[in-house]
Amino acid sequence: MKFLVCAVGHKMPRWIAAGFEEYTRRMPHEATVELLEIKPEERSGKKVEQLLAAEAVRILAALPPRCRMVALDEHGRQLTTVKLADSITEWMRxxxxxxxxxxxxxxxxxxxKNSADDVLALSAMTLPHGLARVLLAEQLYRAVSFIKGHPYHRV
Structure with a gap:
């Protein structure tokens, strides 16, 4: 199984890249994580709706066909790590x-958000998008560890 993290933004600070890499390298070989960085739209006087629409085109073009799309949004459904692990187990089927x-x-x-199979929130708080990458990578590692019975996740 492959997890894709399709993230708008590039040229992240070193600590973001290091944190993301730390958790993705720990993943077992049967559950890999790949980062797809999407170049943000240049602002140059455009309205937010125009920026988001242009980024949406890039996001959809970067995704492989028939993948399960999970949009991350602060207003999405919040899951515990165990519920995320349960969802991943179901999605893997x-x-x-x-x-x-x-x-x-x-x-x-x-x-x-409307075309996604799920809309989840990492937190009810607004997170910097770079930090969201690291948090997501850690939670994916934690969920897979839980699924495999690894002691990383302690209840």
């Missing part, structure tokens, strides 16, 4: 890759 979509500074276009 259909065999498709799972793409977690992280918006940029302005969030995600409504078209992405």
């Amino acid at each position: 259909n065999g498709n890759d799972i793409a977690f979509i992280v918006g940029g500074a302005d969030g995600l276009d409504a078209r992405i």
Whole structure:
């Protein structure tokens, strides 16, 4: 199974890249994580709706066909780590890759959220989009560890 983290933003600080890499390298070989960085739309006087629409086109173009789309949004459904592990177990049954979509500074276009199979929140608080990558990578590692009975996750 492959997890895709499709994230708007590039040129992240070193600590973001290091944190993301730390958790993705720990993943067992049967559950890999791949980062798909989406270049943010240049602002140059555009309205937020125009920026998000342009980024949505790039996001959809980057995703493989038939993947499960999980949009991350502060207004999405909140799960415990154990419930995330249960969801991942269920999603694994259909065999498709799972793409977690992280918006940029302005969030995600409504078209992405409406077409997603799920909309989840990492937190009810607004997170910097770079930090969301690290938090997501850690939670994916934790959920897979729980599924495999690894002691990393302690209840």
